[in-house]
Structures are given as C-alpha cells and as structure tokens.
Amino acid sequence: GEALAVSARVAPLGSRLVLLLVEDLTEARRIEAVRRDFVANVSHELKTPTGALSLLSEAVMDASDDPEAVERFAGRMQIEATRLTNLVQELIDLSRVQNDDPLEDAEPVRVEELVAEAIDRCRQQAGSKQITMASGGTAELFIWGNRGQLAAALGNLVENAVNYSPARTRVGIAARRIVAPGGDLIEIAVTDQGIGISEKDRERVFERFYRVDPARSRATGGTGLGLAIVKHVAASHGGEVTVWSSEGQGSTFTLRLPESGVVREHTTGRPLIV
Numbered sequence: 001g002e003a004l005a006v007s008a009r010v011a012p013l014g015s016r017l018v019l020l021l022v023e024d025l026t027e028a029r030r031i032e033a034v035r036r037d038f039v040a041n042v043s044h045e046l047k048t049p050t051g052a053l054s055l056l057s058e059a060v061m062d063a064s065d066d067p068e069a070v071e072r073f074a075g076r077m078q079i080e081a082t083r084l085t086n087l088v089q090e091l092i093d094l095s096r097v098q099n100d101d102p103l104e105d106a107e108p109v110r111v112e113e114l115v116a117e118a119i120d121r122c123r124q125q126a127g128s129k130q131i132t133m134a135s136g137g138t139a140e141l142f143i144w145g146n147r148g149q150l151a152a153a154l155g156n157l158v159e160n161a162v163n164y165s166p167a168r169t170r171v172g173i174a175a176r177r178i179v180a181p182g183g184d185l186i187e188i189a190v191t192d193q194g195i196g197i198s199e200k201d202r203e204r205v206f207e208r209f210y211r212v213d214p215a216r217s218r219a220t221g222g223t224g225l226g227l228a229i230v231k232h233v234a235a236s237h238g239g240e241v242t243v244w245s246s247e248g249q250g251s252t253f254t255l256r257l258p259e260s261g262v263v264r265e266h267t268t269g270r271p272l273i274v
C-alpha cells in the first residue's frame with residue numbers, strides 16, 4: 001500500500017529509481033520488523049525468570065514457618081536466577097560478536113586448545129549422561145581469529161551436541177585443513193548421535209531465539225541464542241557454519257574458518273608466524 005503510493009508519486013523520475021525506492025522501503029521495513037521481534041523476544045525471555053523469582057520470593061515469605069518449603073522454594077529461585085544470568089551473559093556475547101570486529105585482535109589460535117577447552121566446558125554434563133567425547137586431527141592446526149570468540153563458538157556447538165543427545169552416545173570433534181583457492185581453511189566438525197533436526201528446522205536454528213522444542217531447550221539451560229552467536233562468529237571471521245542432520249540419528253555442525261599462517265613453533269612456546 002504505502003510502497004505503491006510512494007512509487008506513484010515518484011513515477012516521473014523513472015522506473016529504476018522507483019524500483020530502488022520500493023526495495024529500500026521493503027528492506028527498511030524488514031529490518032524494523034526483525035528489530036521489533038528481537039525486543040519482543042528478549043522481553044518475553046526476561047519475563048519468565050523474573051516473574052518466577054517474584055512469585056517464589058512471595059512463597060518464601062509465606063512459608064517462613066516451614067523450613068522444608070523455604071528450602072524447596074529457595075532451590076527453585078536459584079534455578080531461575082541461573083537462567084536469568086545465562087540469558088544476560090548470552091545477550092552480552094551476542095551484542096559483542098555483532099558489534100566488535102573480531103579481527104582487530106586476531107592471532108593464530110591453536111585448534112587443539114579450542115577443542116580441549118570446549119570439551120572441558122561440557123565434561124560434567126557429558127559425564128552425568130555417560131556421553132563419550134572424542135577428538136581427532138587437531139594437531140598443528142591454527143585458525144586466524146579472535147580467541148575468545150572462537151572458543152565461544154566451538155563451545156556452543158559441543159554444548160549443544162551434549163544437550164541434544166541421549167545418554168550413552170558419542171560426541172566427536174574432527175578437524176582438518178582444506179586447501180582452497182582463496183586461502184586454506186580449517187574445518188572443525190562436531191558430530192552427535194542425538195535427536196537430529198528436521199529439514200524445516202535446519203534453516204531456522206541459526207535465528208536468534210529459535211528453538212525446535214522450547215521446553216527441552218529451557219530444561220537444559222538453553223537461551224536460543226547459541227547458534228546465532230556461532231553464525232556471527234563464523235561470518236565475521238570470513239568463514240561459515242553449516243549443519244547436516246538426520247532426524248533421530250544425529251547432527252553434524254561444521255565450522256570452516258581461515259587458516260593462520262603458522263608453520264612452526266618458537267622455542268618460547270608461542271606460535272611463530274612465517
């Protein structure tokens with residue numbers, strides 16, 4: 001409607017300009033809608049734990065002469081507070097990866113360290129589900145990038161692999177170098193034997209707050225922001241993240257990132273760029 005009215009007004013200026021204007025309007029409107037959705041989503045996500053905290057604190061006060069009930073409510077308050085902290089932290093991470101240029105303090109980042117860190121981060125949860133974690137091919141590979149952001153990205157993928165897998169399965173992390181005309185790439189693939197992702201959902205899991213099963217995501221402390229962060233980190237490093245999945249069989253998330261020109265190690269233990 002509005003776009004058509006505008007196009008009618010500027011029609012004498014030529015059809016190409018009209019087209020550009022209409023496209024601009026559509027794009028501006030799309031961006032505005034995305035921004036509005038994001039604010040609505042954040043508000044909604046904040047409301048759940050804050051609402052619960054306020055109800056639980058009332059319940060604690062009412063139950064002051066019943067120590068067992070107080071303890072129960074306090075335990076639930078702790079869960080909600082953790083949920084809130086996670087959400088705020090992931091929002092900070094997301095805004096950082098969206099706004100900062102990661103290559104400003106880029107350095108050669110050792111893939112072996114990234115993988116070890118990601119596995120460490122999930123060790124406790126994997127252990128409680130008896131999930132085996134294994135990695136291979138990481139030796140002497142370096143990525144050119146921002147250490148903190150790369151660690152967050154890989155950590156999110158491994159965390160998801162553990163979260164969305166049943167007990168007594170395996171999570172594998174495999175790395176290799178790919179020779180490419182525009183510069184060699186490092187590929188890191190995280191494979192699980194978990195619930196998988198349908199074709200319809202595969203396109204959407206990288207969107208902020210998109211979850212296939214919101215209840216399951218929340219139960220494992222998920223915020224729905226992890227893969228959006230991974231996608232941003234990959235893109236801003238000049239790389240990409242892709243997903244392959246078979247429902248009920250498992251998923252593989254693959255990061256491809258620019259290789260760093262490190263070929264040997266200095267005696268100080270610091271990588272030497274040659």
Ligand code: ADP
Nearest residue numbers: 160161164205211212217222223224225226227
């Ligand atoms: P969350 O905090 O919910 O895990 P993410 O952005 O990391 O948010 O992931 C978005 C959604 O994608 C998840 O809620 C889940 O439904 C799905 N997902 C992510 N990783 C996997 C995986 N390895 N296996 C199956 N589903 C996954």
